[in-house]
Amino acid sequence: MPSRKSKQPKPAALEASETPESAAEVAVEEHIADVEPVETAEGDDEASEGSPKAGSEDGGSGGATPKITMDERAAKMAELRAKMRDSTAANRKDLIAEHNKSKYSAKEAARNEKQRRLAETLREAVDAEDRGEDLERRKNWEYSIEENDEWEKRKARKERRADFQFHDDAHAARRKYKKDLDLIxxxxxxxxxxxxxxxxxxxxxxxxxxxxxxxxxxxxxxxxxxxxxxSLLYGDNKPSEEAIDRVVSKLNLDIDKRAKFSRKRTNEEEGDITYINERNRVFNKKIARFYDKYTAETRASFERGTAI
Structure with missing residues (x-):
């Protein structure tokens, strides 16, 4: 009778490779191989063959650790370069956005805010018209009597100050006095x-x-x-240095304004008015520059009444 073959025991190397400790070492080595910089294949072979420490550590695994090929390392390098390009593009985009934000001045912000308020006002007017409400009447209900009186006073004061014509010396002195009071x-x-x-x-x-x-x-x-x-008491007031400086600065400001003031003399150089607005005046001036030498005699004849 043929004898049964006895079960051959597994080699110690295979048993060691199945232990949890060897699996953890393999995972750590794979992670280190991914992190380490790319080297030549010859250097890897020399390191694997010439290092006794590595051989002693991997001796139990029996060659189970997978080696990273050059193609895999090239793919890893291409992936890292792609990430670097993406990060560079994102940084450049943020830099351009920050530069454009710095160019956004306060004047532009005020203009945009004014346009936004105008749009809200127009929208409220359209909504009130759709509902059949009086927008001005609804807004007036939000003001108190004191606020309305103050608004009426300001409106009347503004209308009085809008009169820039000269009436008499007393009126001019009163206007100057009221204007100076606003600065004090x-x-x-x-x-x-x-x-x-x-x-x-x-x-x-x-x-x-x-x-x-x-x-x-x-x-x-x-x-x-x-x-x-x-009262018979006078001359006992002693102003402070700040008050004196304020008066001196106000006088210097008046002197500068008086020196820079130039009264607008209308039609003293141009003669007769031949325009209806500023744009038409500029246009007529350009036309006269080229055609006055041809039309001057005809226009003078019409003015004298001797034109045929």
Whole structure:
């Protein structure tokens, strides 16, 4: 009878290759091979043959570690170069966008904001017309009586100041005085200090004692503080350096304006008006430059009434 063949035991190398430790080592080596820079095939062969440490470590695997070929490494390099090109293009795109954003000035932003508000106003008007509502009436309901009175005052003041014609010296002086008042801001701190000095009190009790006015001293102090045309007190005011500088700067500004002012003299050089607007005036001036030498005599004959 033929004897049965006994089961041959597996080699130690195969058993070692099936252990979890060897599988982990293979995975780590594959990861390192992907990360390491590309080298020549000869260098890889020398490193694999001449390194005893590598042979001792891979001896248990029995050649199970896959080697990366040159084609795979070339594909990996092509992939990295493609990523580099994509990142360069993205960086350039962001750089151009940032440059265009820096060119977006505040003036353009204000113009776009104005256009946006105009578009919203037109849209509200169209929506109100579709609903059959009065847009102005609905907006007026949102204002209080005080706001309406203030708006009416501002509107009347604007209409008064729109009159630039010369009436008389008193009217011109009043206009100049009102315009200068707009540039002057009240100094409340100096006023409070002046009131405390006139009443002879501290800052905490000046308002209470001044408002009561029960004593003759308080009455005299109030008369000294608020003087009228009948008061005999004058020349005791000492302005601060800031007030003096403000007055000097205002006078210098008036002098500069007066030196640069040039009254517009209409039709003193051109003579008769032969245009209806500024654009027509420029056009007539260009035409006259070429054709006046031919039409001057005819036009003069029409003006004299001797034209045939």
């Amino acid at each position: 801001k009240p100094d409340l701190a100096a006023y409070q200090a002046q009131k405390e000095a006139a009443l002879g009190l501290g800052s905490s009790s000046a308002v209470q004692s001044f408002s009561s006015g029960s004593t003759s001293n308080a009455l005299t102090a109030s008369e000294h503080l608020y003087r009228d045309a009948n």
